[in-house]
Amino acid sequence: xxxxxxxxxxxxxxxxxxxxxxxxxxxxxxxxxxxxxxxxxxxxxxxxxxxxxxxxxxxxxxxxxxxxxxxxxxxxxxxxxxxxxxxxxxxxxxxxxxxxxxxxxxxxxxxxxxxxxxxxxxxxxxxxxxxxxxxxxxxxxxxxxxxxxxxxxxxxxxxxxxxxxxxxxxxxxxxxxxxxxxxxxxxxxxxxxxxxxxxxxxxxxxxxxxxxxxxxxxxxxxxxxxxxxxxxxxxxxxxxxxxxxxxxxxxxxxxxxxxxxxxxxxxxxxxxxx
Numbered sequence: 001x002x003x004x005x006x007x008x009x010x011x012x013x014x015x016x017x018x019x020x021x022x023x024x025x026x027x028x029x030x031x032x033x034x035x036x037x038x039x040x041x042x043x044x045x046x047x048x049x050x051x052x053x054x055x056x057x058x059x060x061x062x063x064x065x066x067x068x069x070x071x072x073x074x075x076x077x078x079x080x081x082x083x084x085x086x087x088x089x090x091x092x093x094x095x096x097x098x099x100x101x102x103x104x105x106x107x108x109x110x111x112x113x114x115x116x117x118x119x120x121x122x123x124x125x126x127x128x129x130x131x132x133x134x135x136x137x138x139x140x141x142x143x144x145x146x147x148x149x150x151x152x153x154x155x156x157x158x159x160x161x162x163x164x165x166x167x168x169x170x171x172x173x174x175x176x177x178x179x180x181x182x183x184x185x186x187x188x189x190x191x192x193x194x195x196x197x198x199x200x201x202x203x204x205x206x207x208x209x210x211x212x213x214x215x216x217x218x219x220x221x222x223x224x225x226x227x228x229x230x231x232x233x234x235x236x237x238x239x240x241x242x243x244x245x246x247x248x249x250x251x252x253x254x255x256x257x258x259x260x261x262x263x264x265x266x267x268x269x270x271x272x273x274x
Contacts, residue, residue: 056110100128125169157268
């Protein structure tokens with residue numbers, strides 16, 4: 001007589017635990033992959049927003065570094081960044097704040113408003129969803145040679161330029177996370193909000209809850225393939241010679257332009273990267 005063994009239908013406890021372990025590992029791996037993908041997407045979104053704001057500020061700069069001629073009167077109406085504008089008086093401070101909504105979006109320099117929600121960004125901060133825009137003043141003295149081989153020189157006016165700065169307020173404000181954001185976003189430094197402006201970079205990585213990006217208008221123009229900025233020194237010299245007072249006058253007045261009675265009283269400014 002043969003004894004038949006009972007066959008167990010189903011899975012043993014060991015098999016169930018093995019399957020659960022594999023499933024758990026797959027879930028953990030998938031979640032980490034999703035987190036990496038989401039972080040990468042958020043970083044790209046923030047960079048895109050910064051680039052978009054910088055491009056709009058470049059167009060604002062083009063319109064306001066000098067100004068526009070009134071077609072009726074033929075008189076130059078100084079732009080907001082022009083030193084002769086007595087309303088904005090831009091040279092009174094080393095920074096010129098820009099309201100992203102009213103100065104960029106409403107006039108049409110910014111084609112679309114900044115999206116309100118990016119998980120990395122503290123959208124409740126600053127004046128536009130966590131982004132702060134401003135121009136940083138950069139001045140230097142333009143000198144002309146007064147002897148052979150330029151052994152001696154004399155001032156012939158002040159070159160006025162504005163660097164474009166965009167700062168982003170990060171949601172995680174711990175020091176280690178801020179340094180990580182700075183590396184991920186490839187910003188210039190970390191800084192903090194001071195009133196309506198974010199303190200510009202002064203060297204080093206800095207500290208603060210804002211990641212700062214700073215570019216010269218010519219760098220932004222290069223990315224846009226704009227011919228507004230003149231890069232060649234010979235072209236710049238030509239523009240200076242024929243769009244400002246002649247060099248002989250500037251040398252004789254120490255960089256002043258004619259005032260009342262033809263006397264040099266007002267500082268000669270070279271604008272718009274001229």
